Amino acid sequence: METSSEERPIIEIDDFSFSYNRGETDTLKNISVSCPEKKVTAFIGPSGCGKSTLLRSLNRINDLVDTACITNGQIRIMGQDINTPEVDPIELRKNVGMVFQKYNPFPKSIYDNVAYGLNLQGKQKQSDLDDAVEKSLRGAALWDEVKDRLKDSALGLSGGQQQRLCIARTIAVNPKIILMDEPCSALDPIATAHVEQLINTLKQEYTIVIVTHSMQQATRISDNTAFFYLGELIEFSPTKELFSNPKNKRTEDYVSGRFG
Amino acid sequence: MNINSHILTPFNDDLKELKENLSSMLTLIETSFNRAEEAFVNNDQALCDSIIVSDEAINNKEVVIDNLAMDILLKYKPVASDLRFVVSSISIAKSIERLGDHLCRIAKQIKKLDKSVLMAPDVEYIKDLFSLAKEQLAHTKEAILTHDASEAGECLDGEERAKETSKQISAIFVNLMSQDNEGIPNYLSLIFIARSIQRFSKLCTNIAEDIIYIETSKPNQ
Structure with a gap:
């Protein structure tokens, strides 16, 4: 299994193959890679290489595709095979949050967006909810910008703010892992810098796996980088090494x- | 490394231009070096003057290379062997510029020499030193042109040999100074020439190490 350091892996992908067409052809071929805890791992590669498919396999979003199936190997998160019948995908996604390419806040208030996951988890005391919303917005470096308009619609925020709001919504349920699928591709350079800075901060608390088409972004924010090509993992190394040698x-x- | 295979052709063109400038800067050095060697053998003052004059062109080349490298870093954000090449080009240009400075120092010392001292048999050691440095320079230039780390490797042991020969030369001429007071300025100039060639040799080694780093990513010692 490809591992770039001695650090404890929180995600272990072991000889994993995946198909979108009931096993006729494999989109991912025998991928083995381990992502260490509280580090940023970047997945890079040309379009269609399978990096987003692998990312989406980490919280079983691919389950939503009828014809999709795992054809070999397994993915373990915190030592647990996530594709066994006893694993509830909803429970899994509480630990493995996701931020998408296009920011997608709900058409609700800023507050309700962040509180959404917590409300789903069951009734909470209003004061606890308030604290959690503030903590998440602070964690997403958005609190100072929105604290006076929490009841305003999230759709009124700028693109960069909406993406950070989505990150706040993700961290509100206190996941262990955050998956990010090209989170800055729709943002301007300043908003991108805010999100990258946020990723640098978030890795103290969370393990982050990010798919990016920006080599510069991968070099700036990730500790390890995996390069995929035609569904295969070609190389997995510390980022500095992968880009310099x-x-x-x-x-x-x-x-x-x-x-x- | 292959500088001609990027999807973005202006990137290829700029890398090629950078390489051509390094190569032509070394050609200027080669010309000055050959003049210095000839000027030493024939005590040719005019050749010495031409070396000093041509140093400006060498200095200007360094500025061109620095600007080009900065431009490439800014525009293309190179990585891997491309990044090593661009960053090392700045360092190589600096070393080549210093090669030019040493050739100027040699030329100035040759101008001070009395022709008669060049008849002394011990002067042959300095000619040997010139040959050694010339060989290193040739390996360095070829390595840049061909991206050949093994060619650059041929240059590495020259530095030690040059150091030893230079030490030997200093000992010989210091000894002669104690016996011949009138000849002291000449012997001093010969020692300075030997030291400059030795430093020239060391800079060739530095350039060779940069080339090895570009091609193999092995860091300089």
Whole structure:
């Protein structure tokens, strides 16, 4: 299994293969990689290489695709195989939150967006809910910007703020892992810098796996990087090493813009 | 590394231009070096002057290379071997500029020499030192042109040999100074020339190490 350091892995992907068409062809082929706890792991690779598919396998969002199936191997999170029948995907997603490419706040107030997951988990005292909302918004570096308008619609926020609100909504339920699928691709450079800074802060508390098309972003924010090509994991290394001295020629060709 | 295979052709063009500038800067050094060697053998003052004059062109090349490298970093944000090449180009250009400075120092010392001292048999040691440095310079230039780490590796042991020879030369001429007071300025100039060639040799080694780093990612010692 590819692992870049001696740190304790929280996610262990072991010889994992995955198909979108009932096993006729594998979109992911025998992927083995471990993501250490409280580190940022970046998945990079050309479009269609399977990086988002793998990310979505980590919280079983692919379950929503009827014809999708695992054809080999397993994914363990905190030592538990997440694809066994006894694992409830809803419970899994409490521990493995996700932030998407296009920010997607609910058409509700800022407060209700952050409180949404907590409300789903059951009734809470209003004061506890208030504390949790404030903590999450502070954690997402958004509190100072919205504290005076918590009841305003989330849709009135800027794009960068909406994405940070989605991150606040994710961390409100206190997950162990945050998955991010190109979280900055729809943001301007300043909003991107805010989100990247937030990721740097969040990794003290959470394990983050991020799919990004920006090599510069991967070098700035991730500790380890995995390069995928045509459904295979080509290389997994500490980020600095992967971008300065890649072991595999295909990695070097891709990161330096030589892919034909 | 292959600088011609990027999807973005202006990136290829800029890397190529950077390499061509490094190569032409080394050609300027090569010309000055050959002049210095010839000027030493023939005590040719005019050749010495031409070395000093051409140093400006060498200095200007360093500025061109620095600007080009900065431009590439800014525009293309290179990684892996491309990044090593661009960053090392700045360091190589700095080393080449210093090669030019040493050639100027050698030229200035040659101008001070009395022709008669060049007949002394011990002067042959300095000619040997010139040959050694010339060989290193040739390996360095070839390594830059061909991206060949093993060619650069040929340059590495020259530094030690140059150091030993330079030490030997200093000992010989210090000894001669104690016997011949009138010849002291000449012997001092010969010692300074030897030291400059030795430093020239060390800079060639530094450049060779940079080339090895570019091609293999092994850091400089």
